[in-house]
Amino acid sequence: MKPAKLGGGRSSVEAVLGFALGAVGGCILGATEIPVDRVLSELTAAGPLKPIMEEVSTVGPLGLGTLLGATALSAAMTSAVAGVILAAIVALLFVASRSCLPSHADSAGLWVSAGLAGALGATLSGATLGITIEWIVRTFGMVGLLCALSVFTVLKPLQYLVFKQLWVEGRCCTLGSTVWAGDREQNEISEAQQRQREAELMEQRILTLEKGGEDDGAELKSKWEAEHQQREERERKRREIEEAEMEQRTIQDWINTVVVKHVDFLAFSGIPMTVIAVVTSGFGLFGYGVHQSVFIVLLALVAVIAYLLMRSSDFKFWMLVGCMGMIATFVIAMLTLHAGQVVVSTAMKMRAAGQEQSRENVSARMNQQSSVEALNAAVFVSRLCQLSLGATVGGALVRRRLGEVKVIVGAASVAGGLLVGVEVLGTVLGEGGRAGALLGVVGAAGVSVGAAAAMAGGWSSWLGTLGTIAGLIIGALGVGRWHIVNIGLQVPAAYVFAMTNPF
Template structure:
């Protein structure tokens, strides 16, 4: 392929991937407006009174990130299970069906989790999310150990499928039959004293048949070895992603418990809580990053803690901005009651907490999706980008059709699943760009990604650049 054609092909793939992720922006913003402008904001505003603005930001940030990680791990686990099932039937192209199953599972899981979060927050207040996070952390640990001792390599890789057994039996019967016919041909030739030319033609036919038989035997051995390797890699991926789900949320959950705990005991508005939160984040990050064996879940845990910390700071900052504006308005002669100022501060902080929580969860979905799409695209090529985009489009259409049935919380969670599928497409495009033989292909693919993202956004260069950098970073990350 010429450099010009490679650049054009890369640009198309990048535009498809970027456009897929950009298409999720409109429905996500629509859901955000429904939450902010409606009565669903009241539980969030009342949560500030019970756990403070800093605690609310930490709680919503942790909830958003844990939900995003759960969706990705659920999708990967289902995809690996489908791929293992198809490998038992000798389906070498089963990754497309596995990817579609993963997208649908992540979407349905997101809808379920979003509905649960909405019900808990509206019925029992924001503090109920804190206890739900604690219970979910314990359940994830139990699930991790269950999968670790259930999805064993011996069970899935050591077993010989029925198709493999039948293929071995067929080749063995063919070999025995060929030997018997060769022996009979030799006896017949000795008894009948056939001419030398007839014997040579018969031996030539048997030689060709033996070569064909050996070729099929080699092919069967290679296929069985490839299947065993694929099973081993799939099981390893499931184990690593379950480890990510079980342990990466613990640092964020601890941070949310510490910060919200101070707020529940009436210390939410004190400045020293911010110092305690910063010490907790830095201490746990130093402990995790200084580990002798740095795992992917440790890196994600640290990134999640700093993202939670950022959401908390932005939440407090939004309320302080309103307070500063109110002070200036008072100095200008406008009379504003303290109650009105407090309501405005709580509303601004709640809106900022929700917006920042949505943003970090979307970036998390893009990153973890790219961590899935990158390694797959390095083997399967641009097909991954196209199929992931088709899956994301199917998910968006399904969510749009069933929006009335899902509700706001379910629709928000389902859209996170669509963002994960779009992240797989974007990560696949990033892997194709890095794998390209020329700089033209790399630049063309990157330009296509930027073009596709900006098609659905109003020249949001900062967010576009951030998501592309995240896609490249996670697409090149080797999880296992």
């Protein structure tokens, strides 16, 4: 796969063009850093953090980490898939109604509408889930969040079966076939009428010759030429109909594949994370939240589930992301536990130095530090997940040869507009709603980053590849105020997922 030859194939032009487009993707990625950090600071403030701190002793630090991690990742995956499905539905309606003729691939209306729908769908879905999660935590605590996550995970496979049946049966995409059938029927009627006119001309000539009349060769020749031109015109129209219908069918098949894969991913990828969260939170509810046995069971569960998924003969994309999400949840739990142990170690050192502290004070600081670490890790991992899923879509669009410039610049523009909108509506959305909406914006930025990463791998020269990667990194670091650790983890993850083809 090679990017469009916008620079004539010369290495220097490829490097300059790659750097410019990479910088666009990097800049929009960096632009999301400050708003996400700001809303994270608000979430870890005393007020919003209090309901979580009160629940650390209920589910234990490991349970808190796995529960917040699984919830954040499930929300990120759900909002990303919601955006993809909404974009696919809009694109399918455009294609089925033939609103994007003469060429589906080059239609601005098709891809602009689909891109806007996808970005808005991901952002609105993320905001809704964020508000819902915040309300559940404030009202019912971690136990309520555990129940909600479990019910949500159980219902997703059922929704998957219903949606897949309706989608695969093609009940929502029959309009295009009906329209094409009408065009074919009209063309066949025209051909039949022409054959009748030609037969009448031939019959008229035969009758004229039989009656001994003079054959007007010039007039007859002109009529035959006119009929011949009409026949060629109808043949050309017939070929255009067949080619357009084939192109429409190809796009519909690809959209169907993307939707089925993403629904499959949404239904099953959250199961490993939820199992881990339920088991560790269950230990915490029964009073074993800080017992070493919880860590042993957690580690064993992660190893067994990962082994069973990875050794599957029919390995699928959801299994890969499910394993990664489960391992990320395990890491969040470890960080949460470690944060509390750091407080204990600090208190022991202070006691050895003669600075006595009450048990209540140490316990409160343990709960606070564990809660802050759990939220920080959960938000970062969910942001990384959202970015990676967006990069998967961006890479797939580039491989479909839909135009690197259109995908990179278009996705960056949409993400920038949504970023401004979320900032303006911040007071209405609240902390949870803003966090979820910003994750949706990160997904839209991920499309631009993924497209740039896929383009970097497709240049004909190393200068083009290096220029694109340099632009991506410099743009992300420069606009993101040199958050080297965060961006240093996000860019490689986006590159890996952009080069992955789950479809």
